Amino acid sequence: MPATAFDIATSRPDAAPEFSPRQQVVLQHALTLLVEGGEKALTTAGLARTASCSKESLYKWFGDRDGLLAAVVAYQASQVQFPSEAGATADAETFRAHVTAFVEALLGVLFSESSLALNRLSIGQSNTNSNRLGQLLLVRGKNMISARARTMLESGRRHGLLKFDDAEDAYQVLYGLAIRDVHIRLLLGDAANAAEQDLNSQAETAVERFYQLFGA
Template identity: 75%
Template sequence: MSAHTIDPEFEDIAFTPRQEAVLEHALALLVGGGEKALTTAGLARTANCSKESLYKWFGDRDGLLAAVVAYQANKVHFPPESGATADAETFRTHLVAFATELLAVLFGETSLALNRLSIGQSNRDDNRLGRLLLVRGKHMISARARSLLEAGRHRGLIKFNDAEEAYQVLYGLAVRDVHIRLLLGDTPSEAERDLEAQARVAVDRFYRLFGA
């Protein structure tokens, strides 16, 4: 993105390599010390940049926190719908790639730490992190995934009546109970570490239900 305050809706945001490096430092501060540890002064010192740059890129502290969550969510990539639905094989490949990246983000230590931190604050009225994880994380990913599924339905590659229901089925088939187990401190099995294999199985089962 260009050096200006981030659009509040965070739609299709693109960070520069320098901004991504700064946000990785911000994630480390947030995971290591909670919201209180994520300050502009602390981030500027850790990331070796000026506070002026941080304000120019992300706005105030709330904007910085929102950018951190959006950056993490953006690690799940989505292809242009026209390219994703070029043919049946291409579309299926993109669904597997989406499910693989989704699992990589959800099962990664950073996302697990952010979710644990948010859950620990869930009884607070000012749980900004929890709201951001829902709006800028989960909801943003699900909205774009539904658009991808709708594009596939439009091309006659899959069939369903409700895009949200179809996405929830795909999500459940991919994630299963592994995410909650990891949040509770369980260690994934060797098979569960093969994220692409899990994604392929999930998509295969999804097609049994929604394949055209």
């Protein structure tokens, strides 16, 4: 029994499921279908036709439809990469620039069509299946990012650039200042306005306010 849904859900978050190239191509097709038409558009027959594979292979690789959905989530999560923080706490200037870059990358990920599609999918399934998808997205997505953010903020605190008691709390404020209600509006199908599409200036404004609250 190869990489089935069960393995994905229970494996360590940092252990990549290592889909074969062929499987990754299929998962990319599945993701495209999801982005275009939502969950209803991702049928096993439709995916088999689009990806030129047989339904038999889909069931062999992913177990069942839920396993396929979980695999899509895991696959896209593995595609997301954040800029590394190679010693970016040199001085106040570069640290703040680094924080801004982090926020901009966060906005870029959360507002991307693929992320929105998978969030929509997971949210739609969150009260069924013992909520495997939602947990998967939280563990492989949000928690990874939040961990990265906390270490970054704590590094700033150690260098006397920031002041806060709880890094998680500080990160949540930064998140709120940056995202506001844009994420939920996009999830509901609303369109971002011009200002909200300028991720760089959005990030700078958020960081500016964050420093007003937590700057040393």
